Amino acid sequence: MKAAIGYAATVLRSMWRHAGGRFPLVVLGLWAAISVVSLFWTPQPLMRTDGYHTWQSPSAEHWLGTDGTGADVFSWLMAGSRTDLLIVILTVLVAAALGLLFVAAMVSRHTALAGASVVVVDALISIPTVLIALVLAVPMGASIAVIVIACGFGYGLNLARVARPQALLAAQSDYVESAVSNGASGAYVFFRHIVPNILPVMLVQLSLSAGTAVLAESGLTYLGVGVPSGTPSWGHSLATTVRFITVYPLTVLWPGLVVTVAVVALNLFGDALRDAIDPVTNPELRRAAGATRMEEDGHGR
Amino acid sequence: MRFVLRRLLLFVVALLAISVAVFAMLRVLPGDVAAVMAGVNSPPERVAQLRAELGLDRPLAVQYLDWCANLLHGDLGASMLTGRSVSEQVGVRASITFPLITLGLLVALVIGIPLGCAATLARGHRARAAYRLVSIVGGAIPALWSGMLLILLFGRGVGLIGVLPSQGFPAAGWGAPVQALTSLVLPALSVGIIVGAGLMRYTRSALGELAASGYIEMAMSCGMTRTQAVRQVGLRLAMPQMVSVVGLTFAEMITGVMVIENLFALPGLGTGLVTDVGNRDLIAVQGELFMLAAFFLLIGLLVDLAHRALDPRLKASIGGNEVSA
């Protein structure tokens, strides 16, 4: 546990050292902080509308102005960050779980399972996530679950396909051979030997997925199958303001900017994380890892 | 060969599964097309009468088998609402969506591949960072937003340099080819920029991997300059991967351009599907989803086959997998 915390600290420290790592850390930190704050406080009550003061310009009272119902744009963006954060986290979890499941199946020692899963993944991967979302939304209506399931499924498949070559290499390595001959269980081999090998690819892929999930949320919400009415989200802010862009172009600027910045941060985060956890590019990690390994060895393994 | 056969078999099985799934799912939905036709001023008897006329009161199995029987003759049926044959309806919509995607992909290729090459070749910290920023920011812009910004810039009548039409498809369709094409320019640009940024990233990472793997060095040690090696050896080696990416991107774009279609009032495939689902036009939705699914599976199949055909290395590795698995 202590080792894990130390490892995380080392990784974060080396990410912070580069501009490409500092930016996403700052943005994601702010995002998380704002999400928490919005649960307790927003500059204006979230659900308050005011029909006499619609489409206001930014002012001391309404920092980014108001939308078509007179609601405060800044407050909605603040509150929207928590919905988007939730969507991102859930999507990444679903995608990671599904991705690992498919990878495990694809490198399985059961020939039939491995062969079938490769073909199934290859066939399913061409079905677009938007289509899945549209179809899901038919019985489920507009909901966060639609976004999470559709994106999680699509990105999980993608992850599996991207990680497969690495996983295959690891599965055919001598380590695995000897572990298997020593009677190690399939699950042990998978998590001990294969997952660490595909971790860098996974992290980059998942961070890209996280960014895409934010974009998907805005698109699906605009199409009416995403976040339901009355739930704040960036996509909701974008979709409600975009209808009047020719008259009030300023209002639509903010949600678009927020989404772009967040997605940029998520994408950079993956790259920075990959660099930071890769012992080849991160000498600090080598030192730390060396120390840990020695410790482990010291326990007589 | 075994691979191809197995792949084809899967294709057929998947289609069958999809047809059953789509059919079953659509029948358990709340609401039906007869109620939509009858509207809010008709008595319940009228809805029942319409249901009978449309054959919706028959047992589900009969409806499904009926549909399958027609399908075997290549007949997807006629939409319950518009009365037109589903294939004709899909054709009309596809004549907007496919040119839009093709144009968008062209824009994306023109932007993505050269920039991806340049990014691989870029030397110096700043240049690399700049390329990286371009690809990441380009891919991070919501389509809705970029489309809107383009309208604000170039949309005829509303934009700063308002020169391009931003609304709808000419009533004459491709009968007025110039107008039809110009009406697709702005939407294609908004899609192309975003997809282009993605392609740029793929190109760079594919070339980067190749560079790391030694092919490029090998070529250079044979006398090519780095630029030549990247362009001639690298791109060629990266080709199979690029073909898969472009193929899958094309599939993804069919519904991915929906937001853009909506924004630019283009009645394409995605928009049409949403309308039909909303109207509970089951025969139409069934046919459309089936055709789309078949198309996506086909693209997946083609991409796989092309990938294998273009890249001998992959053949070896897949063979290896089949043996070891």
Added chain:
Amino acid sequence: MAEQPGAHGRTGATSSPTAPASPTNEASTDASLNARVKTPHRRPWAWIAVAAVAVVAVVIGIIAIVNRPATQQAGRRDTVTIGLKLAPTNLDIRNQSGSALDQILIGNVYEGLVARDENNQVVPALAASWEESADGLTYTFHLNEGMSFSNGDELNADDVVWSIQELVGKQYHDASSLTNFGSITAVDPNTVELRLSAPNSNLLWTLAGRCGLVFDQDAEYDMKTEAIGSGPYLVSEFRANDSITLKANPNYWGEHRAATETVVVRYFTDDNAAVNALASGDVQVLAPISENLAGQFADDPDHYTVQAGDGTDKYVLAFNGAGEHTSDPRIRQAIRYAIDHEELIASRGGADAPLGGPIPSLDPGYEDLTDLYPHDVDKALELMAEAGYGPDNPLTLRLEYSNTYGTDLGDQLRSQLAQIGIDLQVEVVEFSTWLQDVYTNKDYDLSLVDHNESHDFYQWADPEYYYNYDNPEVQSLYAQALAATDDAARDDLLRQAARMVSEDAPADWLFNYRITTAWVNGVEGFPVNLNQTQLPLWNLAYESE
């Protein structure tokens, strides 16, 4: 292209840390590679530049082509394009519901025995005149002479009789509104006699809608995709959910000959798209235009005219009369007091009219009922407290409505009702889902619909309707109004019934939606009133400056 020399390319190559400079490569044994090395080359920069230039050139070329037709001569246009909102999915006016079909087909392609003018009054159409018997049971219609359909077939009393008999026999859409129908017979080729089993003061008005339409009994065509009628226009092309092209009917028989050869009707679901289309000149008329977006045209009176017209659109916030909480009149009344209609109207741009009851100003029996439930939050709080709820102890109610009305109204109602201790759960669903949940199964607390039909008071006299509103007094008053043979008496009875309904608070009428229409100056003859239910276009013309 690759052969072009480029200074940058050379610099790039020589400065490469890994690639040796070109001259040293001559030691290579591979002749072909040697040849390549000697080829001058450049970095992709040039390639990008060429591509960029090419793209820009193409775009500029296209722009030049596009801009050319913009220099059109002034004068009368033979094509006018109009933009509307709700698109018909098919043309089958006998089966498909929805005012989109009435709007575009009635009076343009199909004609009825009688028609409505823009004040919602009945005027002659196929019938030049008519008489009503003193007991109100027999109507005799005298048809115009020499009428024909667009395919050349003659239109006479037989077609009229056949059309109405088909309607009743096959129970086509709206047939149920032809109350007390007895029989219809052709007296001679130009006279039709319609008998009722009991008086129906609504009959003429009903015949001005779908019930009175006359179809060609000899023509065989697919009613979903084609239309053969006797009106001034014929449908030359129909693209479902997208556009309709109308062409002047060369065989037109009457006085309403089309002023413009071709009218293209385009449908925009997206308000922004519609506005851009008007601004860019793709359409010359837009109806409706969102009042919030109309500002840019209203501010430019030199080029555009913007005008709001009267209509019969009633935004009805219905309370389920059999609902667990909404069956309590105190809660229903509290909601009516709590809603600030002025604010709703202001946020929509201010064109709509407040409406206090079920009958709008263009319909018989209208009376201003807005003072029955004025905006009064204190009173609403009192009523809620009596019912056992308040801001500290909120009542949860569910509002379900179709996504065609947008999310704004739900957000505003939630905000307004939160003040009196109602936690409004808003569900915006597809129209078909709404039809199932609310209209058919009556499983709802609150529902919101734009009931745009005219003369639709019967909804309140039908206890089976989705409102679950059952007041025998209202039902009896409506029956008497229907049986009245004198218009003044009818209007008075309807007025009483409407007041009674409004007092019972089975719903709140948010506002009477007034359609705003915008057009390019030079457009003439586009109706402003009621143009979402019937839109006669024969007089439409566009003379550009």
